[in-house]
Amino acid sequence: MPLALLALAISSFGIGTTEFIINGLLNEVAGDLHVSISTAGLLTSGYALGVVVGGPALTALTARMPRKVILLALMALFIAGSLLSAVAQTYGLLMFGRIVSAFAHGAFFGVSTVVAADMVEPAKRARAISLMFTGLTLANVLGVPMGTLLGQQFGWRSTFWVVAALGLIGLIGIALLVPHTPADPTEGLRGQLTAFRRPQVWLAFGITAIGISGLHASFTYVTPLMTEVAGYSSGAISWLLVLFGVGLVIGNLLGGKAADRALMPTILVVLAGLAATLALFTITVHNRPAAAATLALLGGVGFATLSPLQMYIIKQAGGANALVSSANIAAFNIGVALGAWVGGLTISAGLGYASVNGAGALLTTGGLLLAFLAAALGRRTPATSPTATPATEPAPAPARN
16 A cells, blocks of 8 residues: 555544543533533544534635645644634633634545545555554544543643644645645536436435444443443543544444445444444443443444545545545534433433433434445446546546655
8 A cells, every 4th residue: 555545544543632632621621611510522523623614615616726835724724723723712612613623624534535545446445544544543542542541640731732733744745745646627617517417426425424423322421321320430431432432443444345335235234233333332331341342343333434434525526536435434423423422411401421322323324325325326326436537527537646
């Protein structure tokens, strides 16, 4: 695999750390800023909605720029958002800083997906995408647990200072390792927008958003879930997040490998597995060893969806399309926001922290049903080949960055 994938993985590590670190620091943030746990949980929803709005918008505005230049600018924006979060003394400023970082997040993963896919032969594209996302999964194995421990020992703001430093390392990695190529004059905004006319693209967005929402209905509230229900101490959250992160890494890599062999069957299997695991978690969360094991399994099946769903949207779009890819990242984060919101509703309704798992199982089942619908429609109307080139492009181009 190309060395440039390492630069993308380094950057995704920094971005992934800042996205999920708030879940491990809910208690500290809520206490310091004098807000409720449910209100602190909205920092996850706010970040997700920032991805939804900012990702497609920034991708559209930069449609004709060289992709390396786009990635460097996005990492600079991410660093700025992390610094704002680090100096925030109020809930509002912290929310603003996270939204700034989120704007960079959506466009970065959308563009990086296309860059990664274009670097390799068609039969290895899902695996290349999964390698790029490895940084995101390692953020959960290393970044989030270490950031949680750091925040608990030295205050939650210290974590965001470290995240800003990670962003700088990622920016340097892109500058050194990702080759510079000129912008493709055939790849303008109008050409990329044509893919949105396809109903299959919108159905794919729905599968992504609803399917992934179940995971985040549970994971957003992992700290109170594991301390208040499972009975772990707050100091155990770091190693529990390591278990979850190990599951993420394994699931992400296996999901990418399976998707290159059989894309839609992989999507159906992992969504069914995610719904089943969430349902199981409603029972196992009351037993400490079983809760820890289920948390690791939840990470595995949850992140096995990443590269298959990104590869699926590229296939439905008819080829590498950064705007559609960014929109699917936005759909992921609509799912994050939806899951966090639904989970918060069940807690606020007095159903208890364990109820977020049952709610998550129902949400993911909805995404699974949409995937079965897409599979049925796909048998009637074969999807465009993932290696196909949009009509606005005269011929396939070499790897574009």
